[in-house]
Amino acid sequence: MNNKEKIFQVSIELFSKYGFDGVSVRQIAGEVGIKESSIYNHYSSKQEILNAIFEYYIDEMVSDEIPLEQASLNLDKGFDFFYKAGSDAFLSKLKEERMMKITRLLFIESYHNDEVRDFLKKSIIEAPVEGWISLFNLMKAKNLIRKDCDVRQLSESFFYYGMFLLYEHFFLNYPEDDEKFLEEFLVKTERHARTIFDSVKLGDD
Amino acid sequence: MNNKEKIFQVSIELFSKYGFDGVSVRQIAGEVGIKESSIYNHYSSKQEILNAIFEYYIDEMVSDEIPLEQASLNLDKGFDFFYKAGSDAFLSKLKEERMMKITRLLFIESYHNDEVRDFLKKSIIEAPVEGWISLFNLMKAKNLIRKDCDVRQLSESFFYYGMFLLYEHFFLNYPEDDEKFLEEFLVKTERHARTIFDSVKLGDD
DNA sequence: GTCTATACCCAGATAGAC
């Protein structure tokens, strides 16, 4: 690993622990094992390091799209199968240690970084909600749920629960038991999905 | 308003906008109209100002308890009445402008202030969840909901939705339309409550 | 209680030798 990569890696480590403002360039240089002036041969400023980290994160995450056709097929195999497939796709990316750390950073830095906040709002919140809206509409068409229910409310009711678990973990409990969190996350969101689904489902009751 | 009160008020204003680290003692002094050295006649350090703000907030908030007996009576008058009464109690304190600002501060500072984080976890999250657990147990006893449902999961499924709305507003959208947010918060959480309730209720269907 | 003046520290960043 060359020094540029080391700087990148160490910065993820430190920023996710102490926040951007809580880490100095000297500290990063110290961990890497070079002098702080040498940092500037690789990145033009401290801010540039942060930008590079989030660019990396966004690149990794957006490659992780939800194909609606596939979801529709999964849905035909039953709710359990459908839900498991969907959450596995999302969690596979997240569970890499590096991605966990940047996710923490995303949460704690979003309030004073406009770009980061926009990414969080659009790609992590709005886009998935829209995806769920499509799916609930699909479920209406397949006569799996009641025709009269509000799909947007349903999507939010469903999705925001998991989002709060993420916030709670990354912001309030981090880094206690990342592994355990991911396991519990899966169990809890599945139970929650069932609760929501039960309130609108048609058929056997 | 004397200068100590001015310092207190101005600090709430600035900290909630820019975060604790984003505000200097010079800036506070400038807004108050005194020199920074004069601050130290009233507060021994910048940190002390923050502590005073959160002490004030906690005092105001804990006076706002949920009496289970009253909730039980409200429940007998129907779910709508019951829910409205409960959410009104919570929102009445929150909707004061000053409390809104400190709530924002609570959210953004909780990740690097142990005391604040503990308060958020215990008083804002855990205590209400326990309260809802008691209530759902009560609803079981009154035969309003199914005996076999998991009350903790139900409480979290119910409560975390609202918590995420709060996070979203205070952390990501603040301070856009505080008034509008509170209105929408009421509507959305009520619809959500109905969704959750529908999944477990007994009786007319 | 507020002021001027200043101490002291640490931050991000740059210049130029090697």
Add this chain to the structure above:
DNA sequence: GTCTATCTGGGTATAGAC
């Protein structure tokens, strides 16, 4: 590409006159 040395500016906080 890394170093030493240094600049510049901002931060919190204190001493002591008024």
